[in-house]
Amino acid sequence: MNTIWALAGIVIKELYRRKDFYVLFVLTALITIATGMVNFFHDPKIVRYVKDICMLLIWISALLIAIVTTARQIPAERESRTIFPLLAKPVSRWQVILGKFLGCWLATGIALLVFYAFFAIITGSREQNWPWLSYLQAAGLQWAMLAVVIALSLFVSIVSAAPSSTTTICFIVVAGILLVGGHLNSVALNQAEPVQTILYTIYFLIPHLEWFDIRDRLVYDWAHLVPWRDCLLAALYAAAYTGLFLLLTWLGFRRKSLNT
Amino acid sequence: MSVILKTEKLRVEFTSREFRQTAKVALSGLDLEVNVGEVFGFLGPNGAGKTTTINVLLGFVPPTSGAAYLFGIDVRQPIARQQIGYLPEMTYYYKFLTAEELLRFYARIFGLPRAEADKRIDRLLKLVELETAGRRPIKSYSKGMQQRVGLAQALINNPDLLILDEPTSGLDPLGRMKVREIIQRLKNEGKTVFFSSHELGEVETVCDRVAIINQGELKALGRVSDLVAEHQSNLEKVFLDIIGYQPQSTP
Numbered sequence: 001m002n003t004i005w006a007l008a009g010i011v012i013k014e015l016y017r018r019k020d021f022y023v024l025f026v027l028t029a030l031i032t033i034a035t036g037m038v039n040f041f042h043d044p045k046i047v048r049y050v051k052d053i054c055m056l057l058i059w060i061s062a063l064l065i066a067i068v069t070t071a072r073q074i075p076a077e078r079e080s081r082t083i084f085p086l087l088a089k090p091v092s093r094w095q096v097i098l099g100k101f102l103g104c105w106l107a108t109g110i111a112l113l114v115f116y117a118f119f120a121i122i123t124g125s126r127e128q129n130w131p132w133l134s135y136l137q138a139a140g141l142q143w144a145m146l147a148v149v150i151a152l153s154l155f156v157s158i159v160s161a162a163p164s165s166t167t168t169i170c171f172i173v174v175a176g177i178l179l180v181g182g183h184l185n186s187v188a189l190n191q192a193e194p195v196q197t198i199l200y201t202i203y204f205l206i207p208h209l210e211w212f213d214i215r216d217r218l219v220y221d222w223a224h225l226v227p228w229r230d231c232l233l234a235a236l237y238a239a240a241y242t243g244l245f246l247l248l249t250w251l252g253f254r255r256k257s258l259n260t
Numbered sequence: 261m262s263v264i265l266k267t268e269k270l271r272v273e274f275t276s277r278e279f280r281q282t283a284k285v286a287l288s289g290l291d292l293e294v295n296v297g298e299v300f301g302f303l304g305p306n307g308a309g310k311t312t313t314i315n316v317l318l319g320f321v322p323p324t325s326g327a328a329y330l331f332g333i334d335v336r337q338p339i340a341r342q343q344i345g346y347l348p349e350m351t352y353y354y355k356f357l358t359a360e361e362l363l364r365f366y367a368r369i370f371g372l373p374r375a376e377a378d379k380r381i382d383r384l385l386k387l388v389e390l391e392t393a394g395r396r397p398i399k400s401y402s403k404g405m406q407q408r409v410g411l412a413q414a415l416i417n418n419p420d421l422l423i424l425d426e427p428t429s430g431l432d433p434l435g436r437m438k439v440r441e442i443i444q445r446l447k448n449e450g451k452t453v454f455f456s457s458h459e460l461g462e463v464e465t466v467c468d469r470v471a472i473i474n475q476g477e478l479k480a481l482g483r484v485s486d487l488v489a490e491h492q493s494n495l496e497k498v499f500l501d502i503i504g505y506q507p508q509s510t511p
Contacts, residue, residue, distance in 0.1 A: 002368060002369070002371050003368075003369050005368075006365055006368035006369050009365070009368075010354060010357070010365055013356065013357065013361070014354070014356050017356040018356065080351065080352040080353070080354075081348055081349075081350065081351040081352065082351060082352070082353060082354060084318075084320070084346070084348040084351065085346055085347070085348055085351060085366075085410070085413055085414070086369075087318070087319070087320065088318045088320075088341060088344065088346035088348075088423075089341065089346075089366065089369050089370065089417075090338050090339065090341055090342050090369075090370075091338075091369060092338060258320055
Protein backbone atom coordinates (compact mmCIF):
# COMPACT_ATOMS: atom_id res chain seq x y z
CA MET A 1 0.00 0.00 0.00
CA ASN A 2 3.00 2.25 0.68
CA THR A 3 3.97 2.09 -3.00
CA ILE A 4 0.44 2.94 -4.16
CA TRP A 5 0.28 5.96 -1.84
CA ALA A 6 3.75 7.10 -2.97
CA LEU A 7 2.64 6.94 -6.61
CA ALA A 8 -0.62 8.74 -5.80
CA GLY A 9 1.33 11.48 -4.00
CA ILE A 10 3.33 12.20 -7.15
CA VAL A 11 0.13 12.61 -9.21
CA ILE A 12 -1.33 15.04 -6.65
CA LYS A 13 1.91 17.06 -6.60
CA GLU A 14 1.81 17.19 -10.38
CA LEU A 15 -1.75 18.57 -10.35
CA TYR A 16 -1.03 21.42 -8.00
CA ARG A 17 2.25 22.32 -9.68
CA ARG A 18 0.76 22.49 -13.15
CA LYS A 19 -1.36 25.41 -14.30
CA ASP A 20 -4.40 23.47 -15.59
CA PHE A 21 -6.35 23.50 -12.34
CA TYR A 22 -5.68 27.17 -11.57
CA VAL A 23 -6.69 28.24 -15.09
CA LEU A 24 -9.96 26.29 -14.89
CA PHE A 25 -10.73 27.59 -11.42
CA VAL A 26 -10.06 31.20 -12.34
CA LEU A 27 -12.21 30.84 -15.48
CA THR A 28 -15.07 29.29 -13.51
CA ALA A 29 -14.83 31.99 -10.86
CA LEU A 30 -14.67 34.84 -13.38
CA ILE A 31 -17.60 33.59 -15.46
CA THR A 32 -19.72 32.93 -12.35
CA ILE A 33 -18.96 36.30 -10.78
CA ALA A 34 -19.57 38.10 -14.09
CA THR A 35 -22.90 36.30 -14.49
CA GLY A 36 -23.86 37.18 -10.94
CA MET A 37 -23.23 40.88 -11.52
CA VAL A 38 -25.59 41.11 -14.50
CA ASN A 39 -29.25 41.25 -13.54
CA PHE A 40 -31.05 39.77 -16.56
CA PHE A 41 -34.63 40.98 -16.96
CA HIS A 42 -34.62 42.20 -13.30
CA ASP A 43 -35.45 38.62 -12.34
CA PRO A 44 -35.51 38.28 -8.54
CA LYS A 45 -34.50 34.63 -8.95
CA ILE A 46 -31.36 35.48 -10.91
CA VAL A 47 -29.32 33.48 -8.44
CA ARG A 48 -30.71 30.29 -10.05
CA TYR A 49 -29.02 31.17 -13.33
CA VAL A 50 -25.77 31.85 -11.51
CA LYS A 51 -26.03 28.49 -9.74
CA ASP A 52 -26.87 26.70 -12.97
CA ILE A 53 -23.93 28.22 -14.84
CA CYS A 54 -21.53 27.68 -11.95
CA MET A 55 -22.55 24.00 -11.60
CA LEU A 56 -22.18 23.44 -15.34
CA LEU A 57 -18.70 24.97 -15.24
CA ILE A 58 -17.80 22.81 -12.24
CA TRP A 59 -18.89 19.67 -14.13
CA ILE A 60 -16.95 20.62 -17.26
CA SER A 61 -13.85 21.62 -15.27
CA ALA A 62 -13.89 18.46 -13.15
CA LEU A 63 -14.22 16.29 -16.27
CA LEU A 64 -11.38 18.21 -17.93
CA ILE A 65 -9.11 17.81 -14.91
CA ALA A 66 -9.95 14.12 -14.50
CA ILE A 67 -9.53 13.14 -18.15
CA VAL A 68 -6.52 15.31 -19.02
CA THR A 69 -4.62 14.41 -15.83
CA THR A 70 -5.30 10.69 -16.25
CA ALA A 71 -4.67 10.54 -19.99
CA ARG A 72 -1.06 11.67 -19.66
CA GLN A 73 -0.01 9.54 -16.66
CA ILE A 74 1.18 6.25 -18.18
CA PRO A 75 2.14 7.65 -21.63
CA ALA A 76 4.28 10.30 -19.87
CA GLU A 77 5.99 7.63 -17.73
CA ARG A 78 6.85 5.74 -20.91
CA GLU A 79 7.89 8.77 -22.91
CA SER A 80 10.18 10.20 -20.23
CA ARG A 81 11.34 6.62 -19.45
CA THR A 82 10.64 7.02 -15.71
CA ILE A 83 8.66 3.78 -15.95
CA PHE A 84 12.00 1.93 -16.17
CA PRO A 85 13.56 2.97 -12.84
CA LEU A 86 10.10 2.62 -11.29
CA LEU A 87 9.52 -0.97 -12.41
CA ALA A 88 13.15 -1.87 -11.68
CA LYS A 89 12.21 -1.37 -8.04
CA PRO A 90 9.98 -3.88 -6.26
CA VAL A 91 6.91 -2.31 -7.87
CA SER A 92 4.48 -4.34 -9.93
CA ARG A 93 2.45 -3.09 -12.85
CA TRP A 94 -0.86 -3.39 -10.99
CA GLN A 95 0.57 -1.17 -8.26
CA VAL A 96 1.44 1.43 -10.90
CA ILE A 97 -2.14 1.33 -12.20
CA LEU A 98 -3.69 1.54 -8.73
CA GLY A 99 -1.30 4.32 -7.69
CA LYS A 100 -2.07 6.34 -10.79
CA PHE A 101 -5.81 5.81 -10.36
CA LEU A 102 -5.77 6.75 -6.70
CA GLY A 103 -3.63 9.83 -7.39
CA CYS A 104 -5.88 11.07 -10.18
CA TRP A 105 -9.03 10.40 -8.18
CA LEU A 106 -7.74 12.14 -5.04
CA ALA A 107 -6.38 15.06 -7.08
CA THR A 108 -9.75 15.47 -8.78
CA GLY A 109 -11.44 15.20 -5.38
CA ILE A 110 -9.30 18.04 -4.03
CA ALA A 111 -10.14 20.16 -7.09
CA LEU A 112 -13.83 19.34 -6.63
CA LEU A 113 -13.66 20.43 -2.99
CA VAL A 114 -12.25 23.82 -3.99
CA PHE A 115 -14.92 24.27 -6.68
CA TYR A 116 -17.79 23.34 -4.34
CA ALA A 117 -16.41 25.64 -1.63
CA PHE A 118 -16.49 28.46 -4.17
CA PHE A 119 -20.03 27.48 -5.21
CA ALA A 120 -21.15 27.45 -1.57
CA ILE A 121 -19.64 30.87 -0.91
CA ILE A 122 -21.18 32.44 -4.03
CA THR A 123 -24.68 31.02 -3.59
CA GLY A 124 -24.66 31.24 0.20
CA SER A 125 -23.72 34.90 0.11
CA ARG A 126 -26.70 35.60 -2.19
CA GLU A 127 -29.33 33.37 -0.57
CA GLN A 128 -28.12 33.33 3.04
CA ASN A 129 -28.73 29.61 2.92
CA TRP A 130 -26.14 26.84 3.29
CA PRO A 131 -27.59 23.40 2.49
CA TRP A 132 -24.38 21.55 3.40
CA LEU A 133 -25.81 18.08 3.10
CA SER A 134 -27.07 18.75 -0.43
CA TYR A 135 -23.63 20.05 -1.40
CA LEU A 136 -22.04 16.99 0.18
CA GLN A 137 -24.32 14.62 -1.76
CA ALA A 138 -23.81 16.44 -5.06
CA ALA A 139 -20.02 16.52 -4.65
CA GLY A 140 -19.88 12.93 -3.39
CA LEU A 141 -21.90 11.57 -6.29
CA GLN A 142 -19.91 13.60 -8.79
CA TRP A 143 -16.68 12.28 -7.25
CA ALA A 144 -17.97 8.70 -7.51
CA MET A 145 -18.84 9.32 -11.17
CA LEU A 146 -15.34 10.72 -11.75
CA ALA A 147 -13.85 7.46 -10.45
CA VAL A 148 -15.48 5.69 -13.41
CA VAL A 149 -14.28 8.39 -15.83
CA ILE A 150 -10.70 8.18 -14.47
CA ALA A 151 -10.61 4.37 -14.67
CA LEU A 152 -11.98 4.56 -18.22
CA SER A 153 -9.36 7.18 -19.19
CA LEU A 154 -6.60 5.03 -17.70
CA PHE A 155 -7.79 2.08 -19.78
CA VAL A 156 -7.98 4.15 -22.98
CA SER A 157 -4.48 5.55 -22.28
CA ILE A 158 -3.11 1.99 -22.37
CA VAL A 159 -4.82 1.17 -25.66
CA SER A 160 -4.43 4.50 -27.42
CA ALA A 161 -1.12 5.86 -28.69
CA ALA A 162 -1.05 9.44 -27.40
CA PRO A 163 -2.56 11.45 -24.52
CA SER A 164 -4.31 13.75 -27.01
CA SER A 165 -6.20 10.87 -28.64
CA THR A 166 -7.03 9.42 -25.20
CA THR A 167 -8.45 12.79 -24.15
CA THR A 168 -10.53 13.12 -27.32
CA ILE A 169 -11.90 9.56 -27.14
CA CYS A 170 -12.77 9.90 -23.45
CA PHE A 171 -14.49 13.26 -23.92
CA ILE A 172 -16.61 11.91 -26.75
CA VAL A 173 -17.56 8.78 -24.79
CA VAL A 174 -18.28 10.62 -21.53
CA ALA A 175 -20.19 13.45 -23.22
CA GLY A 176 -22.12 10.88 -25.24
CA ILE A 177 -23.10 8.95 -22.12
CA LEU A 178 -24.05 12.10 -20.20
CA LEU A 179 -26.10 13.59 -23.04
CA VAL A 180 -27.74 10.61 -24.73
CA GLY A 181 -26.92 7.55 -22.60
CA GLY A 182 -30.06 7.86 -20.54
CA HIS A 183 -32.33 8.16 -23.59
CA LEU A 184 -31.00 5.19 -25.54
CA ASN A 185 -33.76 2.87 -24.29
CA SER A 186 -36.47 5.29 -25.43
CA VAL A 187 -34.80 5.63 -28.82
CA ALA A 188 -34.47 1.83 -29.09
CA LEU A 189 -38.20 1.42 -28.54
CA ASN A 190 -39.00 3.00 -31.93
CA GLN A 191 -36.29 1.20 -33.91
CA ALA A 192 -36.47 -1.93 -36.04
CA GLU A 193 -34.23 -4.94 -35.46
CA PRO A 194 -31.23 -5.29 -35.28
CA VAL A 195 -30.77 -1.60 -34.35
CA GLN A 196 -33.13 -2.02 -31.40
CA THR A 197 -31.08 -4.88 -29.91
CA ILE A 198 -27.84 -2.99 -30.51
CA LEU A 199 -29.18 0.12 -28.77
CA TYR A 200 -30.54 -1.89 -25.84
CA THR A 201 -27.21 -3.72 -25.49
CA ILE A 202 -25.34 -0.41 -25.43
CA TYR A 203 -27.87 0.99 -22.94
CA PHE A 204 -27.34 -1.89 -20.54
CA LEU A 205 -23.55 -2.03 -20.99
CA ILE A 206 -22.52 1.60 -20.57
CA PRO A 207 -22.00 3.13 -17.14
CA HIS A 208 -24.88 5.56 -16.65
CA LEU A 209 -22.92 8.59 -15.55
CA GLU A 210 -26.02 10.78 -15.79
CA TRP A 211 -27.45 9.04 -12.71
CA PHE A 212 -24.82 10.84 -10.63
CA ASP A 213 -25.92 14.26 -11.81
CA ILE A 214 -28.09 15.93 -9.16
CA ARG A 215 -27.34 19.51 -10.13
CA ASP A 216 -31.03 20.36 -10.52
CA ARG A 217 -31.59 19.66 -6.83
CA LEU A 218 -29.04 22.32 -5.93
CA VAL A 219 -30.10 24.81 -8.58
CA TYR A 220 -33.85 24.61 -7.89
CA ASP A 221 -33.53 24.14 -4.11
CA TRP A 222 -35.30 20.80 -3.84
CA ALA A 223 -36.18 20.38 -0.23
CA HIS A 224 -35.47 16.69 0.10
CA LEU A 225 -32.09 15.04 0.06
CA VAL A 226 -31.42 11.98 -2.09
CA PRO A 227 -31.99 8.97 0.19
CA TRP A 228 -28.61 7.93 1.60
CA ARG A 229 -29.34 4.32 0.63
CA ASP A 230 -29.54 5.43 -3.02
CA CYS A 231 -26.25 7.30 -2.65
CA LEU A 232 -24.65 4.11 -1.34
CA LEU A 233 -26.06 2.08 -4.25
CA ALA A 234 -24.77 4.67 -6.71
CA ALA A 235 -21.32 4.48 -5.07
CA LEU A 236 -21.36 0.68 -5.38
CA TYR A 237 -22.44 0.97 -9.02
CA ALA A 238 -19.52 3.35 -9.68
CA ALA A 239 -17.14 1.05 -7.80
CA ALA A 240 -18.19 -1.93 -9.96
CA TYR A 241 -17.49 -0.07 -13.22
CA THR A 242 -14.28 1.41 -11.83
CA GLY A 243 -13.09 -2.08 -10.85
CA LEU A 244 -13.97 -3.42 -14.31
CA PHE A 245 -12.06 -0.67 -16.13
CA LEU A 246 -9.05 -1.04 -13.81
CA LEU A 247 -9.02 -4.78 -14.45
CA LEU A 248 -9.09 -4.16 -18.22
CA THR A 249 -6.26 -1.61 -17.79
CA TRP A 250 -4.15 -4.15 -15.92
CA LEU A 251 -4.81 -6.85 -18.52
CA GLY A 252 -3.68 -4.45 -21.25
CA PHE A 253 -0.66 -3.14 -19.35
CA ARG A 254 0.78 -6.30 -17.82
CA ARG A 255 2.37 -7.56 -21.04
CA LYS A 256 2.72 -4.25 -22.84
CA SER A 257 6.13 -3.30 -24.16
CA LEU A 258 7.46 -0.38 -22.14
CA ASN A 259 9.22 1.32 -25.04
CA THR A 260 7.34 4.11 -26.78
CA MET B 261 33.93 -15.89 -5.36
CA SER B 262 30.11 -15.84 -5.25
CA VAL B 263 28.10 -15.02 -8.34
CA ILE B 264 25.63 -12.13 -8.06
CA LEU B 265 24.35 -11.99 -11.66
CA LYS B 266 24.06 -14.93 -14.01
CA THR B 267 22.53 -15.65 -17.41
CA GLU B 268 22.25 -19.14 -18.86
CA LYS B 269 21.82 -19.66 -22.59
CA LEU B 270 19.71 -16.54 -22.72
CA ARG B 271 17.77 -16.12 -25.94
CA VAL B 272 15.41 -13.30 -26.81
CA GLU B 273 13.44 -13.09 -30.03
CA PHE B 274 11.22 -10.20 -31.02
CA THR B 275 8.39 -11.21 -33.29
CA SER B 276 7.53 -8.81 -36.06
CA ARG B 277 3.98 -7.61 -36.60
CA GLU B 278 4.54 -7.34 -40.31
CA PHE B 279 3.33 -10.16 -42.52
CA ARG B 280 5.99 -12.75 -43.46
CA GLN B 281 8.64 -10.97 -41.40
CA THR B 282 10.83 -13.35 -39.44
CA ALA B 283 11.47 -12.89 -35.73
CA LYS B 284 14.49 -10.77 -34.86
CA VAL B 285 16.97 -12.53 -32.61
CA ALA B 286 18.17 -9.95 -30.09
CA LEU B 287 20.13 -12.37 -27.89
CA SER B 288 21.38 -15.81 -28.76
CA GLY B 289 22.59 -18.18 -26.02
CA LEU B 290 24.17 -15.55 -23.79
CA ASP B 291 26.11 -16.96 -20.82
CA LEU B 292 27.39 -14.44 -18.29
CA GLU B 293 28.53 -14.49 -14.68
CA VAL B 294 29.30 -11.41 -12.59
CA ASN B 295 30.96 -11.85 -9.21
CA VAL B 296 30.34 -9.93 -6.00
CA GLY B 297 32.36 -6.71 -5.74
CA GLU B 298 33.24 -6.59 -9.43
CA VAL B 299 32.88 -3.68 -11.84
CA PHE B 300 31.78 -5.41 -15.00
CA GLY B 301 31.71 -3.66 -18.36
CA PHE B 302 29.21 -4.83 -20.94
CA LEU B 303 30.32 -3.69 -24.38
CA GLY B 304 28.96 -3.88 -27.86
CA PRO B 305 28.02 -1.70 -30.82
CA ASN B 306 24.52 -0.21 -31.15
CA GLY B 307 21.91 -2.94 -31.53
CA ALA B 308 24.23 -5.63 -30.15
CA GLY B 309 21.78 -6.63 -27.42
CA LYS B 310 23.12 -4.77 -24.38
CA THR B 311 19.89 -3.02 -23.44
CA THR B 312 17.88 -6.18 -24.19
CA THR B 313 20.09 -8.11 -21.74
CA ILE B 314 19.51 -5.42 -19.10
CA ASN B 315 15.77 -5.44 -19.83
CA VAL B 316 15.68 -9.20 -19.24
CA LEU B 317 17.67 -8.83 -16.00
CA LEU B 318 15.13 -6.25 -14.78
CA GLY B 319 12.12 -8.32 -15.78
CA PHE B 320 10.94 -5.86 -18.48
CA VAL B 321 11.35 -8.41 -21.28
CA PRO B 322 10.70 -12.14 -20.81
CA PRO B 323 13.40 -14.41 -22.28
CA THR B 324 12.34 -16.64 -25.18
CA SER B 325 14.49 -19.39 -23.68
CA GLY B 326 17.25 -19.71 -21.12
CA ALA B 327 17.27 -18.05 -17.73
CA ALA B 328 18.67 -15.10 -15.82
CA TYR B 329 19.31 -14.83 -12.10
CA LEU B 330 20.06 -11.99 -9.68
CA PHE B 331 21.33 -13.10 -6.26
CA GLY B 332 20.42 -16.65 -7.34
CA ILE B 333 16.74 -15.71 -7.80
CA ASP B 334 15.03 -15.97 -11.19
CA VAL B 335 14.58 -12.43 -12.54
CA ARG B 336 10.92 -13.13 -13.29
CA GLN B 337 10.28 -12.86 -9.55
CA PRO B 338 10.02 -9.19 -8.38
CA ILE B 339 11.87 -10.04 -5.14
CA ALA B 340 15.05 -10.46 -7.26
CA ARG B 341 15.01 -6.65 -7.69
CA GLN B 342 14.88 -5.79 -3.98
CA GLN B 343 18.63 -5.26 -3.69
CA ILE B 344 19.48 -3.70 -7.03
CA GLY B 345 19.80 -0.14 -8.26
CA TYR B 346 19.15 0.71 -11.90
CA LEU B 347 20.11 3.72 -13.94
CA PRO B 348 18.45 3.68 -17.36
CA GLU B 349 19.86 5.41 -20.40
CA MET B 350 18.62 9.00 -20.85
CA THR B 351 15.71 9.32 -18.47
CA TYR B 352 13.90 12.59 -17.91
CA TYR B 353 12.74 12.43 -14.31
CA TYR B 354 9.50 14.07 -13.12
CA LYS B 355 10.35 17.65 -13.97
CA PHE B 356 7.86 19.16 -11.51
CA LEU B 357 9.74 17.58 -8.58
CA THR B 358 12.97 18.60 -6.92
CA ALA B 359 15.81 16.08 -6.60
CA GLU B 360 15.07 15.81 -2.89
CA GLU B 361 11.38 15.06 -3.53
CA LEU B 362 12.27 12.53 -6.21
CA LEU B 363 14.58 10.66 -3.85
CA ARG B 364 11.96 10.80 -1.09
CA PHE B 365 9.43 9.25 -3.48
CA TYR B 366 11.75 6.33 -4.29
CA ALA B 367 12.66 5.97 -0.59
CA ARG B 368 8.93 5.61 0.18
CA ILE B 369 8.66 2.83 -2.38
CA PHE B 370 11.34 0.93 -0.48
CA GLY B 371 9.49 1.65 2.77
CA LEU B 372 12.41 3.52 4.34
CA PRO B 373 11.56 5.26 7.62
CA ARG B 374 11.60 9.07 7.35
CA ALA B 375 14.73 9.61 9.45
CA GLU B 376 16.67 6.99 7.50
CA ALA B 377 15.39 8.41 4.20
CA ASP B 378 16.51 11.93 5.21
CA LYS B 379 19.97 10.63 6.08
CA ARG B 380 20.33 8.76 2.80
CA ILE B 381 19.02 11.65 0.70
CA ASP B 382 21.58 14.01 2.26
CA ARG B 383 24.39 11.51 1.73
CA LEU B 384 23.41 10.76 -1.87
CA LEU B 385 22.97 14.40 -2.86
CA LYS B 386 26.46 14.98 -1.49
CA LEU B 387 27.81 11.94 -3.36
CA VAL B 388 26.45 13.15 -6.69
CA GLU B 389 27.39 16.76 -5.88
CA LEU B 390 23.85 18.10 -6.00
CA GLU B 391 23.51 19.24 -2.38
CA THR B 392 23.07 22.90 -3.39
CA ALA B 393 20.65 22.10 -6.25
CA GLY B 394 18.64 19.50 -4.33
CA ARG B 395 15.70 21.82 -3.72
CA ARG B 396 15.50 23.13 -7.26
CA PRO B 397 13.02 21.62 -9.73
CA ILE B 398 14.57 18.95 -11.93
CA LYS B 399 13.37 20.82 -15.01
CA SER B 400 16.09 23.41 -14.34
CA TYR B 401 18.89 20.78 -14.35
CA SER B 402 21.46 20.22 -17.07
CA LYS B 403 21.74 16.79 -18.69
CA GLY B 404 24.72 15.91 -16.50
CA MET B 405 22.83 16.90 -13.34
CA GLN B 406 19.84 14.80 -14.44
CA GLN B 407 22.12 11.81 -14.94
CA ARG B 408 23.53 12.31 -11.45
CA VAL B 409 20.02 12.47 -9.97
CA GLY B 410 19.47 9.18 -11.78
CA LEU B 411 22.52 7.71 -10.08
CA ALA B 412 21.28 8.94 -6.71
CA GLN B 413 17.86 7.30 -7.22
CA ALA B 414 19.61 4.05 -8.18
CA LEU B 415 21.43 4.13 -4.84
CA ILE B 416 18.52 5.07 -2.55
CA ASN B 417 18.02 1.51 -1.30
CA ASN B 418 21.77 1.02 -0.72
CA PRO B 419 21.83 -1.77 -3.32
CA ASP B 420 24.39 -4.55 -3.52
CA LEU B 421 24.21 -4.59 -7.31
CA LEU B 422 24.06 -1.58 -9.61
CA ILE B 423 22.95 -1.95 -13.21
CA LEU B 424 23.85 1.10 -15.28
CA ASP B 425 22.77 1.40 -18.90
CA GLU B 426 25.22 3.70 -20.69
CA PRO B 427 25.62 5.98 -17.66
CA THR B 428 27.79 8.54 -19.44
CA SER B 429 25.87 8.67 -22.69
CA GLY B 430 25.40 12.24 -23.90
CA LEU B 431 27.49 13.80 -21.12
CA ASP B 432 30.32 16.28 -21.59
CA PRO B 433 33.86 15.25 -20.49
CA LEU B 434 33.38 16.80 -17.04
CA GLY B 435 30.05 15.02 -16.55
CA ARG B 436 31.62 11.74 -17.67
CA MET B 437 34.50 12.16 -15.28
CA LYS B 438 32.12 12.81 -12.37
CA VAL B 439 30.08 9.69 -13.14
CA ARG B 440 33.29 7.69 -13.47
CA GLU B 441 34.45 8.95 -10.08
CA ILE B 442 31.17 7.91 -8.52
CA ILE B 443 31.47 4.40 -10.01
CA GLN B 444 35.01 4.21 -8.67
CA ARG B 445 33.81 5.27 -5.22
CA LEU B 446 31.06 2.64 -5.29
CA LYS B 447 33.60 0.02 -6.25
CA ASN B 448 35.72 1.03 -3.26
CA GLU B 449 32.63 0.57 -1.07
CA GLY B 450 32.44 -3.02 -2.29
CA LYS B 451 29.40 -2.62 -4.56
CA THR B 452 29.00 -4.73 -7.66
CA VAL B 453 28.52 -2.62 -10.78
CA PHE B 454 27.30 -3.97 -14.11
CA PHE B 455 27.32 -1.36 -16.80
CA SER B 456 26.93 -1.13 -20.51
CA SER B 457 28.92 1.47 -22.36
CA HIS B 458 30.36 2.67 -25.64
CA GLU B 459 33.10 4.62 -23.89
CA LEU B 460 36.03 2.26 -24.06
CA GLY B 461 38.31 4.66 -22.22
CA GLU B 462 36.15 4.69 -19.11
CA VAL B 463 35.68 0.93 -19.32
CA GLU B 464 39.44 0.49 -19.35
CA THR B 465 39.75 2.78 -16.33
CA VAL B 466 37.08 1.38 -14.03
CA CYS B 467 36.25 -2.19 -15.06
CA ASP B 468 37.66 -5.38 -13.58
CA ARG B 469 36.25 -7.55 -16.37
CA VAL B 470 34.41 -6.95 -19.61
CA ALA B 471 32.14 -8.87 -21.94
CA ILE B 472 31.86 -7.91 -25.60
CA ILE B 473 28.73 -8.87 -27.49
CA ASN B 474 27.80 -8.42 -31.11
CA GLN B 475 24.54 -9.32 -32.85
CA GLY B 476 23.26 -10.91 -29.66
CA GLU B 477 26.21 -13.27 -29.21
CA LEU B 478 28.98 -13.17 -26.64
CA LYS B 479 32.25 -12.61 -28.48
CA ALA B 480 34.74 -12.12 -25.66
CA LEU B 481 34.85 -12.24 -21.88
CA GLY B 482 37.72 -11.57 -19.51
CA ARG B 483 39.93 -9.09 -17.70
CA VAL B 484 40.72 -5.95 -19.68
CA SER B 485 44.49 -6.50 -19.21
CA ASP B 486 44.20 -10.11 -20.47
CA LEU B 487 42.25 -9.10 -23.57
CA VAL B 488 44.68 -6.31 -24.34
CA ALA B 489 47.67 -8.65 -23.85
CA GLU B 490 46.06 -11.39 -25.93
CA HIS B 491 45.45 -9.08 -28.90
CA GLN B 492 48.61 -7.05 -28.30
CA SER B 493 46.67 -3.85 -28.78
CA ASN B 494 44.58 -1.27 -26.89
CA LEU B 495 40.97 -1.93 -25.89
CA GLU B 496 39.55 0.07 -28.79
CA LYS B 497 41.42 -2.09 -31.33
CA VAL B 498 40.48 -5.25 -29.42
CA PHE B 499 36.84 -4.18 -29.53
CA LEU B 500 36.92 -3.40 -33.26
CA ASP B 501 38.69 -6.71 -34.02
CA ILE B 502 36.19 -8.70 -32.01
CA ILE B 503 33.11 -7.14 -33.60
CA GLY B 504 34.70 -7.74 -37.01
CA TYR B 505 35.11 -4.14 -38.08
CA GLN B 506 36.96 -3.82 -41.41
CA PRO B 507 38.34 -0.33 -42.07
CA GLN B 508 37.66 0.84 -45.63
CA SER B 509 40.90 1.33 -47.53
CA THR B 510 41.41 4.87 -48.80
CA PRO B 511 42.74 5.39 -52.35
